Amino acid sequence: MKKLQRLIVRVKSRYLLINDGLSINIKDCIREDNPLKNLYFIPAMPDSFIRNNNKNNKVNTKSLVGIYYACIKKEMNEEQLNATINALSMLPYFDYIQKIPETSPLPPAVSINNTFCDSPNFTHYQDYKYGNRGHYYGIDMMYAWSLGIAGQGVRIAVIDWGFNFNHIALKSARFVELIPLSKHEFDYHGTNVVGVLYAKNNESGITGMVYDADVVYGVTEFTEGYSTRPTNIAIGLEQLRAGDVFLFEMQEYYGEPADYNKAIWDMIKAATDAGIIVVATAGNGNWDLDSEQFAEYRSWGDNGVIMVGV
Structure with missing residues (x-):
């Protein structure tokens, strides 16, 4: 399976539609030299969260509208990825663009004994x-x-x-x-x-x-x-x-x-x-x-x- 590379981006509000879809210029996307042609966008915030249907709290979820995963269609090395980010940052659409690491840093290694037993009082x-x-x-x-x-x-x-x-x-x-x-x-x-x-x-x-x-x-x-x-x-x-x-x-x-x-x-x-x-x-x-x-x-x-x- 191809490794999924992604960025996290915040799309400026004027490039969002009523249903939180994107209204980014399609003509830009199909230009051969435009970095958008290598991306597709997935909302990072669940719809239920953005619409605050849970009623547990008063989190201003509207302040988080526009946060997307920008998924990269073809695998890139680090240099190509950095070049893509630089090119995207020159476009008018985004408040910010950041890499999402393939994995987070690993926790410290430990030796685990998975045998269940009565635990002493520690x-x-x-x-x-x-x-x-x-x-x-x-x-x-x-x-x-x-x-x-x-x-x-x-x-x-x-x-x-x-x-x-x-x-x-x-x-x-x-x-x-x-x-x-x-x-x-x-x-x-x-x-x-x-x-x-x-x-x-x-x-x-x-x-x-x-x-x-x-x-x-x-x-x-x-x-x-x-x-x-x-x-x-x-x-x-x-x-x-x-x-x-x-x-x-x-x-x-x-x-x-x-x-x-x-x-x-x-x-x-x-x-x-x-x-x-x-x-x-x-x-x-x-x-x-x-x-x-x-x-x-x-x-x-x-x-x-x-x-x-x-």
């Missing part, structure tokens, strides 16, 4: 649940628990490579596979993340910090083997209300923050403006976000994300 290793321990500060979840607070009334969505929805510490009607997984090599990564959040409070294994949250939605980054972050984030956002939390366990191809992709940045801004709390990893690239390389990224402003790094 909660004594969870030092981060305490507050000031002298040599470090934890999150002081013990204090919240003493007040009876363990996530009640909150929905959480987590986007990651994949999840083990049958894990002995997680399996529950409230841990929901929102999008069928198509990649399973790194299910352990999302499973670990959800475990820290949501593992059962049963003196076995670890205890999730918000083990009594109303529901946790597991959202994969991939559909049918391809990275489909904007689409899948939209599906996750449909489930959330103001005060709920969306955790982005993602990074860009070279370890930059996930919202280094402008489409993701725009989606985070729409979510936080609607009162949804977005927490994102800063990425594993050890980048200096104050450097000149990230000047344009900083110029976009504050999208309200809580970005976490070490």
Whole structure:
């Protein structure tokens, strides 16, 4: 099967039709020297999301109209792809054009023992649940628990490579596979993340910090083997209300923050403006976000994300 190469683009509003189709000049598309002739466009936002049929929240989905996957009809090498992006940027149709990597950076490799057994109690290793321990500060979840607070009334969505929805510490009607997984090599990564959040409070294994949250939605980054972050984030956002939390366990191809992709940045801004709390990893690239390389990224402003790094 031919490798699918795609860009993420934002089409300027004046080149959109009423039904969100494109009105890009067909004469331009058929010219031999026009880069559009090598592309076809697929909306990145599900129709139900754009029309905000879910009524769970007040995300301004109209602010996200015009985000498309620009799929490339013929396979290109990196040099040809960069030349195509440069040529497209000279056309009047787009607010931005960015590459979507063939795959996201891989999570760290670990050795997994898939044998099911009774788990010892490992909660004594969870030092981060305490507050000031002298040599470090934890999150002081013990204090919240003493007040009876363990996530009640909150929905959480987590986007990651994949999840083990049958894990002995997680399996529950409230841990929901929102999008069928198509990649399973790194299910352990999302499973670990959800475990820290949501593992059962049963003196076995670890205890999730918000083990009594109303529901946790597991959202994969991939559909049918391809990275489909904007689409899948939209599906996750449909489930959330103001005060709920969306955790982005993602990074860009070279370890930059996930919202280094402008489409993701725009989606985070729409979510936080609607009162949804977005927490994102800063990425594993050890980048200096104050450097000149990230000047344009900083110029976009504050999208309200809580970005976490070490």
